[in-house]
Amino acid sequence: MDPATLEALIEVAQGKHPADLVLQGGRVVNVFSGEIEDVAVAIVAGRIAGLSPDPGRYANARATIDLAGRYLAPSFIDAHIHLESTQLWVGEFARIAVAHGTGAVVADPHEIANVLGLAGVRALIDGARDLPLGAFFVVPSCVPASARETSGAILDAAAITPALDWPEIIGLGEMMNFPGVLAADPDVLAKIAAAQARGMPIDGHAPGVGGAGLDAYAAAGMGADHESTTLAEAQEKLRRGLTVMIREGSTARNLEALLPLVNATTAGRCTFVSDDREAATLLHDGHLDAILRLAVARGLDPLIAIRLVTINPARFWRLAGLGAVAPGYFADLVVLDDLRDFRVASVFHRGRLVARDGEPLFDAPNPPPANLRGTMHVAPLAAEALRLVDPGGALTIVGAHPGQIVTTRISERPTVRDGEVVADPARDLLKLVVVERHRATGNVGVGLVRGFGLQRGAIASSVGHDAHNITVVGTNDADIRAAVAAIIALDGGIVAILAGETVAALPLPLAGLLSDRPIAEVAAQHHALEEAARDLGCTAAAPFALLSFMALSVIPAVRVTDQGLIEL
């Protein structure tokens, strides 16, 4: 802090100068002692100067708000989120997240970096400026996520190292390339060493990794992991020193399985995170408030639960002045009706009221920059591009499972017509096609998938983790071609196709990942897409989320990328 701010805090704390604002009549959540305190909170220069059981200490305040017995807590911090998963521009994300009590996010712009490299990262950072939200960023560590798909950018150690010195960067993003770590890949180690040399935390990502592999991963300096799906996995990671980020996203939901990990001893080593959270989930359910609600409903002490989204993430990421209602901390605060439903009555950022009754009181100042548009660079689809030759025996097929990121390996004799493997909706065997869209390489990967249940038409998306090529699941080649064409025409997006026609669409013209429209519109379009998919016979819940993970080349077991079918 500059000496003037220090002086203001010191003077206001002692009642020698008027506070800018006093919040009184509240029940204040103390994340240090695990208590509720009935104290007035004095704010000056955007920070908390003092807390007093006697509001008279701040009688000279310039303004006072009576909280009428509501709870006052630090606003919530999401220690691991990919903003791109909301499909919202960052300003629009902030409006909904802040209204739900979010005060800060640590964003890993891994998706946009796969499309646009550091320019994409820069665009999100710039877009987040001047929002009433603490927007912290990490440099994506794994672009591309693997060599087995084609991304729009390659960020090696030489590329990311300068970005680590950007002032908005607080760490190295999730090291998804755990095989690279375990193999001591020189470029991976160089990235790690660059972050460590700057004293920066490194986020991890090691699904199912335990034993010697986990030790190696932890020894290499990974500080956290959000990929545990079982209690035993999370316990082992916590024992080996990783902060366990308990994920409750739109698709991957691990809270229920992992909650038994959290007790008074271990709580300090855990956070709640959303990782990937869709617009509709944000709109209808909420953000970290929804996770708190769920955790408490499942039996967690609310005063422990709150620590997992306040002081714990602040400490892991070394976010100075965030995560507590205490002298010197930023006045980033939420007012809650209770500690059960966690309904957010109002939100303060730097002592300024920025949301009330679920509505943001601010507009997003920064529109998306032009360089995020026009990212669909697709070579013409050759006539034979979608052909899958009869292997003459069993074929390795992707087993997709709604609600799970992992796939399973199916080996079955496919349906064959005229020497070619064809989709067979009756057997729930659909064509899974991935079309490279960054450099017009003409790469097309083709395979079969089970789990979607489509009976006709096709669905497709330019959101396809992690390289974000065009991913299509279809019942016939003509609709698959139409889907690819529709996405190109939209400059990115998600479509449902029947008989060559687009029956529903969500345009995502920003890097092929994000909408430029308000959340209600995005959620409505997404809902219409899901309805359309159901009309096509799709049986999978959240089919477009499932679709977006079909090319994910870093998580087991079988995938199709633009380079073809791969096994992990």
Next chain:
Amino acid sequence: MDPATLEALIEVAQGKHPADLVLQGGRVVNVFSGEIEDVAVAIVAGRIAGLSPDPGRYANARATIDLAGRYLAPSFIDAHIHLESTQLWVGEFARIAVAHGTGAVVADPHEIANVLGLAGVRALIDGARDLPLGAFFVVPSCVPASARETSGAILDAAAITPALDWPEIIGLGEMMNFPGVLAADPDVLAKIAAAQARGMPIDGHAPGVGGAGLDAYAAAGMGADHESTTLAEAQEKLRRGLTVMIREGSTARNLEALLPLVNATTAGRCTFVSDDREAATLLHDGHLDAILRLAVARGLDPLIAIRLVTINPARFWRLAGLGAVAPGYFADLVVLDDLRDFRVASVFHRGRLVARDGEPLFDAPNPPPANLRGTMHVAPLAAEALRLVDPGGALTIVGAHPGQIVTTRISERPTVRDGEVVADPARDLLKLVVVERHRATGNVGVGLVRGFGLQRGAIASSVGHDAHNITVVGTNDADIRAAVAAIIALDGGIVAILAGETVAALPLPLAGLLSDRPIAEVAAQHHALEEAARDLGCTAAAPFALLSFMALSVIPAVRVTDQGLIEL
């Protein structure tokens, strides 16, 4: 870490390359989960590569040690110590501390800085090089501690700021000048801002400060405090965000009063520290091992207690790689016979055995530099220097209390002879004289003190917090003069004088604060001094510790400094 070390850890964790050392058969303390694990620990390049329930994973190790069921814990970290209080040269301190399980200390070289400024700090830093002990330093924030005594150096914000950038410096030392903070003193705020600008923790010191004053102090950025003497005081500090460092020193012993603060929720916000620990205490009782023993004897769960001297101090001071037995952490380890007596069977530093059965296995490599000697610059004592004129009524007298740092104010009619106040051993009213010794100013402060009980002679010391002038308590002026002369002749030290003769002495030729002799000799000399003081009639336990606090111008209530009697 450099990529080569990363690679070594990764390979050894997976058993692909041999460990330098494997510690097997131990019961390993996990500070993250609060559990004991029966695992083998593999070490390479001075760090822990992995932990395995199956020692076979590391069958190719270069060396193996069987711990035979003993406990293996992170070596202990003292988050706040003044090395000078041990009166040992830093290398000799390391030998005893490491033998008692200490792996790292955060040293505040406040005392030597009061004598020699940053040159004194530098000397300790250089002296600590190449020891098998993590020696971290903070820059003393309050030299002099106040303007009410004369020190050997003045470190204002301009002076300390460059030192904050020394590589060995990890923070700003205890901000004892809390009145300066509360008054928003510009130089104090500039020091704080300089540390904050570097993201450095700031240690605090706010005895008895609560309410608005505590809020102001915390808001100004103080991160910790070790001065709580009551549970309520410590609770309030913890609530306001300060890490509570529970002190158990040789004189100030707060563990018993503060232990109820520590529970599973609050434990993460607490540490144990020694602050000031004498050679004899180290030799006969121990260091942090002794504090653990006491805490557990008083009922604290040993797995919580260990966190207070391992991961908690490491986290507060951001000591990367210290405080846990986990992959990637330094192999700084203690082997304990049990978790009750905390007898230290052996100690490892960076994977190397450095102490066994209470004996260090290393010599101190760096002798004290010459510039620490010759620091006694005393003007000749004028004939009238020790005179205290009859005030004609009551005199303000220092009430000293063995075992306490605070003094009380006594107002009593002194014994007067020939118009002069005289010592009157029968009433336990002794002369308290402080002679400036840094710049030969000729300053002499004279007052009366009750609490020592001397019946004859005088005791004196060149250790006198915080300016370390010569402090004498005596029954007559002749012996007081002889004591001052003896200390000058020793080039600093502690003496007991009877009838003009030195009856016991501990030479402290290094800055007038430290011996250059082995601990056993220092402790023996100190013991002889205490015996001599007793022979002089002294009733106070630890009279030389008590003596050293008589000029302490930052803690209530009444003191004598070289500038005279002061009240706080």
